Amino acid sequence: MKNTVSTLLKQKQSGDKITMLTAYDYTTAKIIDQCGVNAILIGDSLGMVMLGYENTLPVTMEDMIHHTAAVSRGAENAFAVADMPFMSYQISVQEAVINAGRLVKEGGANAVKLEGGAEVCEQIRAIVNASIPVVAHLGLTPQSVNVFGGFKVQGKSLDNARKLIDDALKIQEAGACAVVLEGIPAKLADIITKKLFIPTIGIGAGKGCDGQVLVYQDMLGLTTGHTPKFVKRFADVGSVMRQGIADYINETKEGSFPADEHTYAIEDDVINELMREEK
Ligand SMILES: Nc1nc(=O)c2c([nH]1)NC[C@@H]1CN(c3ccc(C(=O)N[C@@H](CCC(=O)O)C(=O)O)cc3)CN21
Ligand SMILES: CC(C)C(=O)C(=O)O
Ligand SMILES: [Mg+2]
Helix, strand or coil, X not given: CCCCXXXXXXXXXHCCCEXXXXXXXXXXXXXXXXXXXXXXEECCCHHHHCCCCCCCCCCCHHHHHHHHHHHHHHCCCXXXXXXXXXXXXXXXXXXXXXXXXXXXXXXXXXXXXXXXXXXXXXXXXXXXXXXXXXXXXXXXXXXXXXXXXXXXXXXXXXXXXXXXXXXXXXXXXXXXXXXXXXXXXXXXXXXXXXXXXXXXXXXXXXXXXXXXXXXXXXXXXXXXXXXXXXCCCCCCHXXXXXXXXXXXXHHHHHCCCCCHHHCCCCCHHHHHHHHHHHX
């Protein structure tokens, strides 16, 4: 059965932790969906993990629709949430509604996610009024990387923490159905989670949140280089891939691949006739 906004709300109420992972393509979405993950995020992190950009800022609406459509076709049960890319919702409320609508209409998303608090409440209200569920995103909001001066933990000072609590209440009041809390102290996330009736989904925000989200390449050991402190590697799929690819190279070079079982046969009289003609 397809998960919905009310499934997630009931999970908060009953204390059943919400699981969310990112996906950017059909094959991966299908595996994640079949495992029983509650929600799939088509994150604008795709700019970094799928397209190789330095940050999420270059990601376009076309990129998001392309990947969201692929994931939606694989998300049979999981609630599919699509990120609104940088500059697709900041300029005006009208543009925000148009772009949210495209992610649902052309991408098949069940909800959209956008970054920010008080400053995007008008957009949240308008998108929700258009019958599109909105997930908010507070704390280390990666689209603000140039303001933060890097991917830095937020909400450590009293003023900043107060602002985040206030933003959380405001986005809830504006109609958000859930909120991602990213890169904030666990004890602050606990306070916000207790104050809100909508579910909080944490990434680098501790175990007190109503759910967790991770980028799947991070949790499966597919990403290299610096990984944020909040990443746990649940498997080392990167090593499995490297070994499989090394074996393919070796067996192809030495001639043991392809074997008879990977090869198509032809009737003897057909091949004999062909060979006679070739002589
Ligand atoms: N692969 C991947 N995983 C993610 O979680 C992710 C992306 N990409 N791209 C979009 C954003 C960017 N994110 C990031 C990226 C880096 C840090 C990071 O390195 N943080 C420091 C915090 C240092 C501090 O302020 O104390 C860390 O060391 O954890 C955090 C979030 C989260 N998102
Ligand atoms: C890290 C998550 C929350 C995200 O916004 C993304 O993957 O883009
Ligand atoms: Mg994102």
